[in-house]
Amino acid sequence: MSRSVVITGSTSGIGLAIATAFAATGDNVVINGFGKNEEIKAIVERLESSSKARAIYHPADMTKPSDIADLIETAGKTFGTVDVLVNNAGIQHVEKIEDFPIEKWDQIIAINLSSSFHTMRAAIPLMKAKKHGRIINIASAHGLVASPFKSAYVAAKHGILGLTKTAALELAEFGVTVNAICPGYVLTPLVEKQIPDTAKARGMTEEQVKTEVILKAQPTHEFVKAEEIGALALYLASDEARQITGTHISIDGGWTAA
Ligand code: NAD
Numbered sequence: 722m723s724r725s726v727v728i729t730g731s732t733s734g735i736g737l738a739i740a741t742a743f744a745a746t747g748d749n750v751v752i753n754g755f756g757k758n759e760e761i762k763a764i765v766e767r768l769e770s771s772s773k774a775r776a777i778y779h780p781a782d783m784t785k786p787s788d789i790a791d792l793i794e795t796a797g798k799t800f801g802t803v804d805v806l807v808n809n810a811g812i813q814h815v816e817k818i819e820d821f822p823i824e825k826w827d828q829i830i831a832i833n834l835s836s837s838f839h840t841m842r843a844a845i846p847l848m849k850a851k852k853h854g855r856i857i858n859i860a861s862a863h864g865l866v867a868s869p870f871k872s873a874y875v876a877a878k879h880g881i882l883g884l885t886k887t888a889a890l891e892l893a894e895f896g897v898t899v900n901a902i903c904p905g906y907v908l909t910p911l912v913e914k915q916i917p918d919t920a921k922a923r924g925m926t927e928e929q930v931k932t933e934v935i936l937k938a939q940p941t942h943e944f945v946k947a948e949e950i951g952a953l954a955l956y957l958a959s960d961e962a963r964q965i966t967g968t969h970i971s972i973d974g975g976w977t978a979a
Pocket of ligand 1: 730
């Protein structure tokens with residue numbers, strides 16, 4: 722039977738790859754995020770053409786709790802419940818703490834951390850009622866280790882791991898698992914956009930940032946592929962993964978082993 726899967730921030734990058742993976746297995750997906758109308762329409766059509774599953778788009782802004790409540794309510798009304806919630810929306814800003822714009826700090830904490838509290842708050846009653854559910858939080862290697870100039874991002878991603886563990890304990894007897902995926906670098910717009918700022922903050926060229934900062938962090942010296950994270954999310958959502966809860970899985974080319 723088709724599951725009902727909500728993926729925040731899925732008009733691009735990792736979220737889109739996760740939505741694509743679930744849709745391809747026949748699950749109904751709710752996608753979310755920003756983008757041009759015609760691009761979003763094309764994504765929905767592509768997701769629906771990959772299987773018999775349905776795809777809908779909800780424009781919730783992850784900085785707005787009332788939008789987020791409406792996202793989950795819409796998913797529940799359209800597809801009967803929420804079986805899988807993937808908290809993926811995220812942004813980045815690279816700057817030293819003393820120059821970090823206050824509004825950027827607030828925005829990153831809202832999107833990368835608080836939005837997951839709001840989606841979970843709304844979706845948990847639906848999952849508890851069915852005694853089944855999967856919550857997958859897309860954290861980061863930066864949920865485990867820090868890098869300079871990414872204070873808000875690193876704080877939010879460390880916070881997500883704490884939220885993941887707390888929710889897992891609260892839901893352990895309700896058939897609902899809660900886990901985090903900690904990716905290393907994936908070449909998405911989020912990473913591409915930070916290359917010029919990192920170059921400025923570190924006094925390097927953009928090419929040096931790619932090889933001497935980004936890929937240097939990963940012992941494999943290769944980017945993680947968004948599709949590989951999609952496959953991992955599918956596994957965490959499977960029945961076989963029912964005893965995996967309250968933890969994180971790294972997919973970072975060995976970054977956090979060092
Ligand atoms: P991306 O920029 O390609 O996609 C981000 C998505 O979030 C987009 O769909 C965007 O529209 C959406 N979004 C941004 N602000 C939003 C808001 N206010 N409301 C709703 N949606 C919003 O980025 P990505 O690299 O695919 O990142 C996805 C997640 O993966 C993020 O949480 C990011 O921190 C995490 N991550 C990324 C990497 C990486 O190297 N790319 C590594 C580790 C973790």
